[in-house]
Amino acid sequence: MKTPFGGLFVSLTAIGVMLCTSPTRAGVRLSPVFSDHMVLQREMSVPVWGQAVTGETVTVTFRNQKKTATADADGKWTVRLDPMDAGGPDQLVVNGDSTAKSKQPETVTIDDVLVGEVWVGSGQSNMALGPSSFAKGDDVLAADMTNGPYSNLRIKTSGKWQVADSSTIPRFSALMFCFGLRLQRELGVPVGLIVRAWSGSPSGKWLSPEALKTDTTWQERIEQTAAKFEGLQKEYESETLPEWEKAAEDAKQQGKPSPPRPAPPVNSKNKVGEFYVRRIQPLIPYGIRGVLWDQGESGTGVKGVDQYVLMGALIRGWRKDWGQDFPFIYVQKPSGGGCAWDASNSVNAKAQPFAALPAKVPSGGEKAETYIMIMRYTNTAMVISSDLAPGTHPVNKSGYGQRAADVALGMVYGRAKEYYGPIYASHVIEGDKVRILFTHVGQGLAFRPADKPQGFALAGANGIYHWATAVIEGETVVVATPNVPQPVSVRYAWAAKWNWANLFNKDGLPAVPFRTDRPRTL
Numbered sequence: 001m002k003t004p005f006g007g008l009f010v011s012l013t014a015i016g017v018m019l020c021t022s023p024t025r026a027g028v029r030l031s032p033v034f035s036d037h038m039v040l041q042r043e044m045s046v047p048v049w050g051q052a053v054t055g056e057t058v059t060v061t062f063r064n065q066k067k068t069a070t071a072d073a074d075g076k077w078t079v080r081l082d083p084m085d086a087g088g089p090d091q092l093v094v095n096g097d098s099t100a101k102s103k104q105p106e107t108v109t110i111d112d113v114l115v116g117e118v119w120v121g122s123g124q125s126n127m128a129l130g131p132s133s134f135a136k137g138d139d140v141l142a143a144d145m146t147n148g149p150y151s152n153l154r155i156k157t158s159g160k161w162q163v164a165d166s167s168t169i170p171r172f173s174a175l176m177f178c179f180g181l182r183l184q185r186e187l188g189v190p191v192g193l194i195v196r197a198w199s200g201s202p203s204g205k206w207l208s209p210e211a212l213k214t215d216t217t218w219q220e221r222i223e224q225t226a227a228k229f230e231g232l233q234k235e236y237e238s239e240t241l242p243e244w245e246k247a248a249e250d251a252k253q254q255g256k257p258s259p260p261r262p263a264p265p266v267n268s269k270n271k272v273g274e275f276y277v278r279r280i281q282p283l284i285p286y287g288i289r290g291v292l293w294d295q296g297e298s299g300t301g302v303k304g305v306d307q308y309v310l311m312g313a314l315i316r317g318w319r320k321d322w323g324q325d326f327p328f329i330y331v332q333k334p335s336g337g338g339c340a341w342d343a344s345n346s347v348n349a350k351a352q353p354f355a356a357l358p359a360k361v362p363s364g365g366e367k368a369e370t371y372i373m374i375m376r377y378t379n380t381a382m383v384i385s386s387d388l389a390p391g392t393h394p395v396n397k398s399g400y401g402q403r404a405a406d407v408a409l410g411m412v413y414g415r416a417k418e419y420y421g422p423i424y425a426s427h428v429i430e431g432d433k434v435r436i437l438f439t440h441v442g443q444g445l446a447f448r449p450a451d452k453p454q455g456f457a458l459a460g461a462n463g464i465y466h467w468a469t470a471v472i473e474g475e476t477v478v479v480a481t482p483n484v485p486q487p488v489s490v491r492y493a494w495a496a497k498w499n500w501a502n503l504f505n506k507d508g509l510p511a512v513p514f515r516t517d518r519p520r521t522l
Contacts, residue, residue, distance in 0.1 A: 034110055041116075058070070121173055122197050125393060126294040130173065138399075149166070183408060204305070333367075347402050348387055352499040365513055423514075434479050455493050491517070
């Protein structure tokens with residue numbers, strides 16, 4: 001099967017061939033994801049796998065457990081350790097038997113193994129970039145880089161597992177280091193971090209081949225995109241190219257230079273699934289708690305398919321292949337855009353200052369909405385970043401890491417911690433007013449500064465928006481304006497940049513932008 005994406009094709013058969021491995025002839029081996037200093041996921045049946053001679057019996061010993069498996073026709077074997085409590089260090093030993101094809105007994109030993117929490121970080125440059133350049137403008141990160149070693153924080157990129165210390169941290173992800181260090185301190189258990197990211201990568205490159213073939217929502221968009229591309233291709237072949245050929249021939253007859261040949265339509269310049277195959281698939285099925293994702297500046301890489309649709313297929317595909325319905329936490333895009341509750345808080349360092357309302361009600365919140373909607377997928381949460389440092393590569397990585405860890409602590413680990421700002425739930429039209437109900441009000445709703453509540457706009461049947469006054473009443477906000485005596489819809493912070501919108505909860509987290517006209521749903 002081949003799936004069309006303009007001039008390039010992703011061959012799913014070829015991908016399958018890339019993933020196949022022939023039976024080993026080198027005796028018992030562990031997958032490269034296992035090494036000294038690794039962390040195994042606690043409280044979960046943990047897979048351990050590798051290769052051996054076909055028919056060889058492999059025994060894995062860890063703590064008080066001993067598990068056996070037989071290498072299959074492809075030389076592959078897998079055992080599953082019973083759920084374990086956090087702790088360590090311990091030694092993991094893998095033995096091959098002595099009878100398989102007269103091979104001598106073989107032992108592989110993995111030392112300094114911890115059991116705790118394991119997270120995978122993926123995405124593009126904001127996940128991939130190391131901390132050294134960011135530390136110059138991030139005092140918290142700079143201090144954390146030098147206060148190690150952190151014996152209970154283990155990190156892994158493409159090489160072996162390593163202890164987080166002054167020599168290894170600079171070569172790791174700045175965001176993932178800040179995230180993991182806060183988790184380790186808060187949970188008091190070992191934390192293992194694996195990063196698989198690539199600067200500038202669109203999300204389409206991280207889509208699993210299985211999702212590409214089978215995801216229903218994705219397939220609907222593919223069919224629409226393919227049909228559009230087919231129409232463009234036919235137009236190119238039947239009209240555009242013949243017209244150019246005639247013009248080129250006329251120019252030749254007149255002794256003039258030929259006009260440039262028109263380029264054929266191209267739907268995407270990116271190979272869908274490329275990085276999933278190369279960088280994610282080799283990790284599976286390593287036991288993990290969840291995924292932290294930071295990507296979006298490069299979009300999907302597939303015209304006609306937006307980030308919301310593609311991320312749904314990506315999340316479902318990863319979970320299916322992993323055999324785990326793990327939490328998927330992602331960083332809100334665009335980075336920054338709003339003001340902060342407390343600019344002196346180190347988490348909010350370099351956030352944009354509060355601003356006056358624009359004279360005219362802006363529009364342009366669709367891109368932000370596309371990313372906000374991703375949180376609607378099951379067991380998925382967004383790291384609110386509108387009140388953090390802005391930019392393509394925000395400098396305050398410690399703030400982003402702490403915010404992401406707070407989401408994990410609240411959502412995944414059940415800590416009594418509010419990790420979202422107010423989120424629109426519903427609204428009721430009460431004459432010339434609109435009452436808006438929110439979830440995640442935390443300790444209560446508040447405007448900051450309190451004397452300048454702003455950011456809400458109302459429209460009537462004509463769809464023209466006007467700024468509205470806003471008053472907090474309990475866990476609701478009531479908005480009105482004499483310019484719209486019969487309101488129909490309401491918007492909040494609906495723009496590409498909204499540091500003039502200042503609704504928060506008293507936990508210090510900003511309200512999430514929303515609109516009630518033309519709402520997008522799952």
